[in-house]
Amino acid sequence: MQESRQHFSSRLGLLLSVLGIAVGTGNIWRFPRIAAQNGGDLGAGAFLLVWVVFLFLWSVPLIVAEYALGQKGRMGVIGTFARVGGRSMAWLGAFVALVSTAIMCYYAVVTGWCLYYAGGLLLRPLPGSTEAAQQFWYGFQGSLWPVVFQALALGLAVAVIWTGVRAIERANRFLIPSLLVILLVALVRALTLEGAFEGVRYLFTPQWSDLARPRLWLEALTQNAWDTGAGWGLILTYAAYMRREHGVVQNAFLTGVGNNTVSLLAALTIFGTVFAVLGAELSRAEVLEVMRTSGPASTGLTFIWLPQLFAKMPMGRVLAVLFFVGLTFAAFSSLIAMVELATRVLMDLGVRRSRALVGVGVVAGCWGCPRR
Numbered sequence: 001m002q003e004s005r006q007h008f009s010s011r012l013g014l015l016l017s018v019l020g021i022a023v024g025t026g027n028i029w030r031f032p033r034i035a036a037q038n039g040g041d042l043g044a045g046a047f048l049l050v051w052v053v054f055l056f057l058w059s060v061p062l063i064v065a066e067y068a069l070g071q072k073g074r075m076g077v078i079g080t081f082a083r084v085g086g087r088s089m090a091w092l093g094a095f096v097a098l099v100s101t102a103i104m105c106y107y108a109v110v111t112g113w114c115l116y117y118a119g120g121l122l123l124r125p126l127p128g129s130t131e132a133a134q135q136f137w138y139g140f141q142g143s144l145w146p147v148v149f150q151a152l153a154l155g156l157a158v159a160v161i162w163t164g165v166r167a168i169e170r171a172n173r174f175l176i177p178s179l180l181v182i183l184l185v186a187l188v189r190a191l192t193l194e195g196a197f198e199g200v201r202y203l204f205t206p207q208w209s210d211l212a213r214p215r216l217w218l219e220a221l222t223q224n225a226w227d228t229g230a231g232w233g234l235i236l237t238y239a240a241y242m243r244r245e246h247g248v249v250q251n252a253f254l255t256g257v258g259n260n261t262v263s264l265l266a267a268l269t270i271f272g273t274v275f276a277v278l279g280a281e282l283s284r285a286e287v288l289e290v291m292r293t294s295g296p297a298s299t300g301l302t303f304i305w306l307p308q309l310f311a312k313m314p315m316g317r318v319l320a321v322l323f324f325v326g327l328t329f330a331a332f333s334s335l336i337a338m339v340e341l342a343t344r345v346l347m348d349l350g351v352r353r354s355r356a357l358v359g360v361g362v363v364a365g366c367w368g369c370p371r372r
Helices: 011-022 025-037 045-073 077-085 087-123 130-141 145-160 165-191 196-204 208-212 214-228 234-239 248-278 284-293 296-311 316-348 353-368
Strands: none
Touching: 011 165, 011 234, 011 248, 011 316, 025 045, 025 087, 025 214, 025 248, 025 284, 025 296, 025 316, 045 077, 045 196, 045 208, 045 214, 045 234, 045 248, 077 087, 077 234, 077 316, 087 130, 087 145, 087 296, 087 316, 087 353, 130 145, 130 296, 145 165, 145 316, 145 353, 165 196, 165 248, 165 316, 196 248, 196 284, 214 248, 234 316, 248 284, 248 296, 284 296, 296 316, 316 353
């Protein structure tokens, strides 16, 4: 089958694949920390409200535009911008491709971290103290394992999409339902912990005075743009393979709402877990301080604090492994979309898919290789 004639086999396959783009570490890794940082003393409900507002004012319109452009252009981002807007607009597509490709290089590193933790916590005891958790994290970062797992993540992404869009669809038909099941299992377990509903209450309680803070609006917009992937060109790339009869607007709304639902499930799980375990030892202010300040990009919360918290609860090991497997699935489904975007740009320039994939994988591995 020629690449230009490949299509998603069904609307469900298209939606699951696009949800694979949207649902990533921004939902599970970043969103709970940003919600905590922008919550007041009473709760984070005001942030959630603005975040939902920007879903419909910002993200969904951009997703609609990406679906429509991809369906019409039937090419990657550079080719589509040139075809729809004229040759003078090709530079804009190139800029989008460059930014998303640069993010891909970083994203492969983070996906490698998730892979390592999913396997590591399965094979060794959970860290029972901050010192043990830090030793696990910094020992990993100080070794060659980050490079190995970054290469593994990229290699798997290249292998999955080697034959084109049908392989992408098959992968996401497994990854996204599995991720949702894992999140639901983790959520149910978290909410059965004593004190977990204190975290849920905080998450949804609005402190209306927070709406007067301009930074809250900026953070809500930034988070929504980040965790939906709107405007990255990734949805446009997948939309090049959608069938004409698949509606644009309805798909866009389903994509945006589905993505934000996953963010809320992740936040409920993490807020419930953190408040239940730390709430027995610390005040609410101290619990929130842990969530707000645990390392850049919440590396501390995710990779240092959560393994400790899981170690302190019944069935914690199972929940820890499930959490990091789910985080890995979320990261990987987004990574394959980023690899496909860069690959499709090269294919539009006449490069064969196999050569384009190898080139993208090698460049991403070199560019994103952690420096010590």
